[in-house]
Amino acid sequence: MDYAVETIDLTKVFSDWWGRNKIYAVDDLNLKVNYNEVYGLLGPNGSGKTTTLKMLLNLLYPTKGKTILLGASSSDPKISARIGYMPEESYLYRYLNARETLNFYGSLFKLPSKIRKMRTESLLDMVGLKAVANRPVGTFSKGMARRIGLAQALINDPELLILDEPTTGLDPMGTRQMKDLVLKLAKRGKTILLCSHLLADVEDICDRISILYDGQIQTEGKVKDLLRQTNKKQITTGNLSDTAIQKIKQLVEKENAECSISSPVEKLETFFIKTVITARKQRKVTSGAVADSENAIADFLVEEQKEELKRAEILDKLVSTDVSTEQKAEPAKAEEAVKMEKTLVADRELLENLTKLPDTSTAQPTHAKQKAEPVETDTISAGEQAKNLLDQLTGEKESQNDEQQKKGNPDKDSEK
């Protein structure tokens, strides 16, 4: 099976000039990152995360083992042309301004001048640095430097994005934007490998994680699987009266289970962002980096997604007309589809009642992400049902599934 990132028995030993004091920074590491997933590399300081990334990027050479990125070695310029890398600090030329920085890195990819210029402007817009595009990077704050660091990593529209501590130095807004961006890029089919100390960030955006210690993987798996507490259940409801709470407690105690009931607490990050958005609406001017719009993403990074949306629209149109004609041709199947739709609508209503959030505007990207998990894709939109119906009628379902698996499941995006 092909992996976007693969290490085979990767080992890195550091020793002094005389070859003494051997330290195993990475020890027989076998890392496998699938295409189109967000993979988090966690671990305490000195656990070998950054060393691993540096070996992947050919900045360090393995003592033993080998690394494979996108099916080949990263020393091949053809491979590095498909990779974006943001180091733990934005190591940029202090004397270049933001625009020149992106232009320089773009020219290393041999991007034609027009495209380079277009991407530079889009990325500056995306990271909120357009207003300071002519200021030397050396005068930037840490957060602004991280933003331009991210922009340089995206200048080539990479297939694989390697992020070392992506949210370090960013304010909560920037952190949120970074996480949203990672999710959007993932939706677009990019593979993202990141390492971070900020566990909450990793939890929010990663599909899978591994925890490194002493250069070895201690545990690896899907975030949800690793964190799920199967011996406990959680129910979230709307506001309840004291009587209802007592009844629920009694009901739970009858089952010999412990029960604690409290009002949910909003995340500080969400609260902070709401406050800042409110202030921004009141036109309170601030200095530094300002993104033009929430969740902004450079045009060229979503071009493919737009194409997919267009294709989906065309498909929807075809489906809406074709269903009726197909129904005429095969009335039995059409009746079955209508029955199925009714059942699904009833199920969806039930599910929505059970999982209703107190304030939908504060929904986290995590929730959207979780919905994307295959085990919870019970809710299907009308367009989706129509598409499924078309697939069933045309017998293309299986072949599409195969393709989706290869391309990164664009349907996952619409669900998210």
Next chain:
Amino acid sequence: MSRIWAVAKNTIRQAVRLKTVAFLVLALLVVLLLMGENASGDGTLKGRLQTFVSYSFSLTSLVLSVFTIGLIVYSLTNDIKQKQIFTVLTKPIRRSQLLLGKLLGVFILDFILLAIFSFTIYAIAELTPRFINTSKQELNRAKNEFFTARMKLTPQKVDVSEKVRKMYQEMKKSGKLQQKFPNMSQEAIIRILTWRQEQWTRAVAPGQELIWEFQNVKPLEDAQSLFLKYKYDVSVNPADLKVTGAWFVGDLRQIQYGAKVQTPVHEFARKELIRTYYEEEVPSNVVADDGYLAVGFLSPPLNITTILFPEDYLQLLYKADTFTANFIRASLLILFRLTLLACLGIFAASFLSFPVALLLCLAVFTTAHLSGFVMEALDPATHDVGLFYSYTIKPLIHLMPQFDKFSPVKFIIPAQLITWKFLAEAFAMLVCIKSFLLIILSLCIFRFREVAKVVT
């Protein structure tokens, strides 16, 4: 190539944004102008021009050399230290392209700066005669002996090796070797005999004459004069330290064989100091149509000592090109030197940190100015060391850049022509061989360097 060009542009931008270049240009321009104003030399116009060009060329060369070493070493080591190289090398650029890009950037900067400074020196030199009061004779002398490019011809060395070999064999047969050269090796004896015989080929006893012949003497069409430069030495010093000599310059074949004289023969006789250079202006029409020219010297019987001409005792100089063309070639010699220093800098920076790499480059740069002297001093002194010297120290010394050999000042000051052949030799030695070797070494070292490794 576009990636190399991108790195080169970035390197140029780095130098410009660090204000280094602006400061350098301004400071050096001010110094050059002050030197042009204040240079005096021996008080003559020629002396003033020679002093100014000598100092300004040397200063420009020195400043640009240090600038080149500093910039290229800083550019690469700083990229590694500040870790900008992480973001660059993870892009589709080969390490060799990064190094070549930096070299190209520094080369372009050097080219531009050298052009600015050379033009300034040239302009000041050309304008100096217009702004100072001087006699027509002085102007004429400056024109003939400074604002020109003169070909220098010297007598061919006489091969005495066969004669020496025979002498040695005869002495050996007659058993005189031990008597004359006690406890000396064969090599040392031959060296002494060779030196003596060479001296004899340049010796003229009272009443005797010596003739030197030159072929392919081709002065420029507008050249009205040739210059004969000579110096005497003697076996026994006369009381007044002067000797008399009679000189004949022209196609002496006409006289020797009694044919009708086609071209004039220039004659002069003077009593002059020993161990002092003299320059005699000779009309250019003395040269035969086929480019033949002979110089004859007669030591009159009134001289009480044998005249021994030292090495480099006689030079025939004639205008073979313009001052401007020679000046451009002199600037090119500096450019070759800067190219080599840039390659040396990139080599040192490929495996050393900034201060160590800088120190290494400056040490080599200093030694390179003395390499000719070192070779001359060590070669004879270490003859007896044999194989060890030949295969260890000697190649290392010969690998040194030899800047003194290719110094432009040596040519510009005496208005001596820098031939294309000499320029090609300098290019081959400094750029094609030594710079190329340094680049190859740098690429090999940098290819395997772990740039993210923290050196403790």
